[in-house]
Amino acid sequence: MAIYKIKTLNNISDKGLDLFDDDFIFGPDIEEPDAILVRSAKMHDYNFSKNTRMVARAGSGTNNIPIEKCSELGIIVCNSPGANANAVKEEVLFALLLGTRKFLEAMAWVKNTKSDEIEKEVEAGKKAFVGSELRGKKLGVIGLGAVGQLVAEMGVSLGMDVYGYDPFITLRGALRLDTNVTYLEKLEDLMKICDFITIHVPYNEGTKNIINKELLDLAKPQMTLINLARGGLVDLEALKEKLEKDQINKYICDFPSRETLAMKNTINIPHLGASSPESEENSASMAVRQMMDYLKNGNIKNSVNYPASDMGICKSIHRITVAHKNIPNMLGQITNIIAEEEINISNLINNHRNGWAYTMIDIDSEVKESLRHKLNAIDGVTRVRLIK
Incomplete structure (x- = not known):
C-alpha cells in the first residue's frame, strides 16, 4: 500500500x-x-x-x-x-458600515474626550458624526463567485439595491445568483450608478487594475470602494487623485501598503478577511x-x-493519468501507445484549460512500468501516473 x-x-x-x-x-x-x-x-x-x-x-x-x-x-x-466566503462576507458588512457611518471617527473622539461631563459632551458632539443608512443604497458587486454571491445576498437582505458584474461568470454561477440581484453586462454601467462597490475577483494579468482611471472617471460622486480581495486590483495612482479631490468618499482595503497608508480617506484593514x-x-x-x-x-x-477532471473512486486494476499540453494529436498518441501494448481501455476522459490538458484512462489489465516511460516520452507530456 x-x-x-x-x-x-x-x-x-x-x-x-x-x-x-x-x-x-x-x-x-x-x-x-x-x-x-x-x-x-x-x-x-x-x-x-x-x-x-x-x-x-x-x-x-x-x-x-x-x-x-x-x-x-x-x-x-x-x-x-x-x-x-462567510468570513469575508462579514468583513464586507463591516466595511459597508465604515463607509457610511462615522463609527471610527466618533470612537476616537470619545476616547480623547477630557470632560468630566461626558454624557453632556457626547450629546452635544455626536451631530458631527452623523452618517446615512445602507437601506435603499445601491451596492455593486464585482465578481459573483462564492464570496460575491454571499455579499450580494447580504446586500439584498439589508434592503440595498444590488447590482452584479462578473467577467468570468459561468452558467452554474448565473443560475445560483439571487433573483433580486440585477446583473449588468458592462462594468462601466455598474460604476455609474452604485453608491458602494466591492471587489471579489482573483488577481491575475486579466484583472490587474480592473478598477482603473477610466472607470473611476465614471464613478458616481462620493462612491465608496471596497477591496477585500487582493492588492493590485485597483489603480492606486488614479484612486489617490479621486480621493484628494473628494470625488470618491472612501477606499477600504484589506491589503495595506505604503501607498494606501498615505492616501486620504482610506481605511486599511490588516488582511483579516479570512482570519477566523x-x-x-x-x-x-x-x-x-x-x-x-x-x-x-x-x-x-x-x-x-489544469482542468477539473473526475472519474470517481479508482475501481479498475489501473488508472493512468497524463498531464500534458493541449496540442493537436496528443490524445491520439496516448491511446496509440496503449493500443500497441494490447491494453483495452474501459473508460477515458480528456479535458483542457488555458493551454493545459489532463487525460484519465481506466484499464482492466496489468501494465508494465515501461508504459509510463513511453507516455512520458511524448513531446508535451508533463507527468504520467499509474494509480493502482
Whole structure:
C-alpha cells in the first residue's frame, strides 16, 4: 500500500490534518514530498522535488505559488474557493458600515474626550458624526463567485439595491445568483450608478487594475470602494487623485501598503478577511480532501492550472493519468501507445484549460512500468501516473 508524504509549509488547521488517513504522513520536515500544503508561504523560489505532484493552497489566492512553473512540471495547483466566503462576507458588512457611518471617527473622539461631563459632551458632539443608512443604497458587486454571491445576498437582505458584474461568470454561477440581484453586462454601467462597490475577483494579468482611471472617471460622486480581495486590483495612482479631490468618499482595503497608508480617506484593514478559526478550518479541510482524492484517484478539483477532471473512486486494476499540453494529436498518441501494448481501455476522459490538458484512462489489465516511460516520452507530456 502506498504511503503518501505531505509537506506543510505553514501551520495548517488540525481539523484539516485530522482528515488524512493512515495512507498519509505529514509535517514541516517531510523530504521528497508527494504533495505540499501551504497557506501564505512564498514559493516562487521553491525547489520542487521530482516526486511532488500537487500543491494545495488552504485558501483562495494563489499569488504565492509559481503557477506556470508548476504547470510545466506537471504539478497540479489547487485552492479552496469559498471556504472563507462567510468570513469575508462579514468583513464586507463591516466595511459597508465604515463607509457610511462615522463609527471610527466618533470612537476616537470619545476616547480623547477630557470632560468630566461626558454624557453632556457626547450629546452635544455626536451631530458631527452623523452618517446615512445602507437601506435603499445601491451596492455593486464585482465578481459573483462564492464570496460575491454571499455579499450580494447580504446586500439584498439589508434592503440595498444590488447590482452584479462578473467577467468570468459561468452558467452554474448565473443560475445560483439571487433573483433580486440585477446583473449588468458592462462594468462601466455598474460604476455609474452604485453608491458602494466591492471587489471579489482573483488577481491575475486579466484583472490587474480592473478598477482603473477610466472607470473611476465614471464613478458616481462620493462612491465608496471596497477591496477585500487582493492588492493590485485597483489603480492606486488614479484612486489617490479621486480621493484628494473628494470625488470618491472612501477606499477600504484589506491589503495595506505604503501607498494606501498615505492616501486620504482610506481605511486599511490588516488582511483579516479570512482570519477566523472557522475559515482556516474550512480551507484546510477542503485542501486536504482535494489532495487525498488526487493522490489516490487522480481526480482534480478546484485547480488553477489544469482542468477539473473526475472519474470517481479508482475501481479498475489501473488508472493512468497524463498531464500534458493541449496540442493537436496528443490524445491520439496516448491511446496509440496503449493500443500497441494490447491494453483495452474501459473508460477515458480528456479535458483542457488555458493551454493545459489532463487525460484519465481506466484499464482492466496489468501494465508494465515501461508504459509510463513511453507516455512520458511524448513531446508535451508533463507527468504520467499509474494509480493502482
